[in-house]
Amino acid sequence: MRLNGIRLAHRKNTEDCETVLLDRPKKVVLSMWQHIGAPAVPRVKVGDEVKVGTLVGDADTHMTVPVHSSVSGKVTAIGELLLPNGKTCATVEIEPDGKMELDPGLSPPVMTDKKSLAAGVRASGCCGMGGAGFPTHVKLDYFEEKAHIDTLIVNAAECEPYITSDYRELIENTDRVIGGMKLIRECLKIERVCIGIEENKPKAIKLFRERLRNEKGFEVMKLRSSYPQGAEKVIAYSATGRVVEEGHLTAEYGMIVLNASTVGFISDYADTGIPFVSRRVTIDGDAVGKPCNLRAPIGTPISELLEAADTDLESVRRLIAGGPMMGISIYDTSLPLLKTNNAILAFKEEEKIYEPSNCIRCGRCIAACPLGLMPRELERAYDRADRDELNRLKINLCMNCGSCSYVCPARRSLAEKNQLAKGLALSRK
Amino acid sequence: MKEYTVSPSPHMRGSVTTPRIMLHVIIATVPAMIASAVFFGWRALTLIGFCAVTAMVWERLCCLIMKRPDSTDDLSALVTGVLLAFNLPVSLPLWIAAIGTFVSIVIVKMLFGGLGQNFANPAIVGRIVLTLSFTGYMTSWTVPKGLDAVTTATPLVSGTASYTDLFLGRCGGCLGETSALALLIGGAYLVITGVITLHAPVSFIVTVYMFSAIVGEDPIYQMLSGGLMLGAIFMATDYVTTPITSKGRVVFGIGCGVITCVIRFWCNAPEGVSYSILLMNIVTPYIDMFTRKRAFGGIRRKDKEALQ
Structure with missing residues (x-):
């Protein structure tokens, strides 16, 4: 059986745009709620000096993700932010000193088994980088009595139009992604690791096939280019043929699905100990002068990202965080970059309001x-x-x-x- | 601070719209229109044009009287008009054709709530009402023979046409139904443009073929004569009045095929395609009910209870 899917125009305009580093934001606003789960609580006060990687927010529950400072500077305010979903959350506003100094307390974590991996990943502030923002450590910290994980699926389908941030991760940081796959495989003792890439990215498929040719237990899965190929249940079914039933998690069927950029980040974190403080984001849309991929500190205002991509902010009428199919409409360019934003799309025209007509039962x-x-x-x-x-x-x-x-x-x-x-x-x- | 209007996802829509689908259907009827003009003369085109225009006029008037927004711009009335004309003999007086489009548009479609709400195919009901009310006019078939057209029985009654004549449409019958070739070209166009799926037409035609073969009739003759091609390609694929899932469409096609054959072989009527489609239209909600798709990973209520 093949699952339904639709064909979309790929519009991967930025697939050949090498990532540009944007590391001197004028202001940083760190949202305490960038993930699914409980919001973090600010752990700093106004006036505190912070460095890159300093913990600024955390909560005492399992289902949450800590937030770290993405720049070095001074905390200027503990504010409140209206999120695009209508909820509000606390923020920590930081005025950067432009030095980008690392917090001296950072050191590479020891991650050798399931427990230390989950603890390390939690401390890193990592949540899924594909868009939903599910806390990664919760995925890794499954109940061993309930499930035996035999497959790790690295999701590099990137089925939405425009977005190329995962693709650039595959091309630019191939070693990092493979390193992350190996690390998780060893820690969790997983037999089979497969990376799923849509067939519209032949270069990445070729690259990973070459690199993983002699590795046992690793496989590159070429996925049909159809939306939504990268949805968790869909890619899990493509990889293993297992159907995740309602009310159950993929882990209960022996699978962990992680986004490619997330895997890359975990590997990087294992080497350097630098927590989740920056990410790659695709800037595209018809209002953007020079569509590109940027690596920017979390909390950078979207207006700065757009300006870095030669965008005339006056001409922007519509802003979307994420892809055009599942992305969230954003109300203002002053909103900060979140850990889950794989793309920022800016368009010159407001969204068309369609007048619905009668259903013709076309099916x-x-x-x-x-x-x-x-x-x-x-x-x-x-x-x-x-x-x-x-x-x-x-x-x-x-x-x-x-x-x-x-x-x-x-x-x-x-x-x-x-x-x-x-x-x-x-x-x- | 500049605030933009926000909207729920998805932020893009496909290019297929209802008027575009209707336009595709009209384009798909062009080969059959040409065939009707070739075999029945210019009068055929006049009748098609007249039906198309009156269908639009009826719908416009209905919208005015019912104080609803004008719905003629979705082009569905045009499709109904053309398809009804395809079901009429070329010699039919125009005033009868106008009654036909009135029945189709006003009674079958608009009174039930307009596009998408009617339970039966408007063109089919129009044909049936006219056949029952004006039997004489509706069954005076003209056989194209060069310039001199002669009135005769349809090949389904006479049983004497050659396969080639049937395939090309050189035989008596309604305007648009005689040429299997032209209809198949139109059908291929609809399949390629993604307007229809093959489920209903193929299961309909295959059922007629098998049924005929089993009861000892000539299957190819049954397949090519009468309104089968027109019905299978243009009527049994009408979205509104046929099942919504592919499984349901197959059931629909098989049902149509069986009823068509039963009427053709054992009833007092020479042709059963329109009745079969109408009857299957009526059971469509039930087909839909029994051919629901099972959700991917969905647990049925019974399984759930067993688990608890």
């Missing part, structure tokens, strides 16, 4: 849904507020990939309705 949404849902039926069930029907139709499985809205000829906002329907289905009568 395109059903043929597009990678998880075999029936968006058209979900929409109807939502419109009549039928919770039981929504649950029967498995609304909880929808991952909001947006394929149904994309293909709908009547321009109905099916994906948006699905998100609303999830809330309705969970609510009690």
Whole structure:
């Protein structure tokens, strides 16, 4: 069986753009909530001196990720930020001194087994770099009694248009990614490691095939170019043929899926001990003068990133963090770069508001849904507020990939309705 | 500080829209239009044009009276008009054709809520209503023979046409249904442009072929004559009135094939394609209900209870 998927224009305009370092931001705003889980709490005060890698925020729960300073300088304010999802979180604002000095307390961690790996990764402030921001240490810290992990899947599908930050990681930091794969494999004693790359990146596939030819237990998986090939359940199915059932985690089926850049980062962290303080981000869109890939400190204002890419900020009418299919619409250029932002897209035109017309029952949404849902039926069930029907139709499985809205000829906002329907289905009568 | 308008994802949409789909269907009917003009003369094109225009007019009037926004720009009325014309004999008076488009557009489509809400195929119902109300006019078939057209029975009744004539459309019958070749070209266009899937047409035609072969009729003759090609390619693939999943579409096609053959071989009517499609239109909601897709990784309620 092959899962449904849709064909999108690739628009990988920046695939040959070598990463440019942007390391002297004028101001840094560190959001305490860049991941899934509990927000971190600021651990510094106004006026504190911080260096690159100094811990500035953490929380005392498992399901959270600490935040580190990405520059050296002085804390000027503990503020509040309105996140694009409508929630607010605390921020630590830092005025950089321009020196970018490393915190003297940093040292490479010892990561030899599952426990030390998970602890090290947690301390590094690492969360998934693909967009969702699931804390990586939670994935690595599975219950051994419940699951035996036999496969590590490195997700380098990068199926959304425009984004090339993972691709550049594969090309520029091949050793780092392979190093990370080996490290995790040894620590968790995993038999099989496979890296999944979409067939629209032949150079990366060739490179990794050559490098991994003589390595036992490693394999390069060429994936069909179809959206959403990089969704966790989809790539897990492509790699192993295992179906992750609702309410279960991939780990329970013996798989860990990690983004390629995340794997690269873990390897880097193991060598240097520098926590998650910067990342590569693709800057693209028709308002961007020189589309490029930048490596910038976390917390750099988006306006500075756009200016570095020759963007006329006045002409920007629409900003998206992430890809055009699943990315989040951003309301202002002053918002900071987050750990999860693999791309910032700026467009000259506001998003078109489509007037939906009648559903013609063409079935395109059903043929597009990678998880075999029936968006058209979900929409109807939502419109009549039928919770039981929504649950029967498995609304909880929808991952909001947006394929149904994309293909709908009547321009109905099916994906948006699905998100609303999830809330309705969970609510009690 | 400059604030932008935010919107939920996805931030891009595909290029396929309802009017574009309808336009593809109209383009796909062009070969059959040409064939009808070649075999039945200019009068065929007049009738097609007349039906298309009256269908649009009825829909516009309906929207005005019902105080709804104008919906003619989705071009679906044009498709209905052309397809209804394909189901009429060339000699039909225009006033009867206007009644046909009225039934199709106003009664079958608009009164049920417009595009996407009708339960039966408008063109099919239009044809059936006209056949029952104006049986004489609707069954006076003209066989194209050069310039002198002669009135005769359809090949399904006479059973004497050659395969070549049937394939090309040189035989008696409705405007658009005679030329299997032209219809197949249109069907291929629809498949290539992704407007229709092969499930319903192929299962429909294959079922008719097998059924005919089993009961001892000439399968190729049954396949090429009557309204089968028109019905299978343009009517059994109508989105609104046929099942929404591919599995359901196969069931729909098989059902149409069986009913068509039963009517052709054992009923008092010479042709069963339109009745078969109408009957299957009616059971479509039930087909949809029984051919629901299973979600990837979804646990059925029974399994869930067993686990607990």
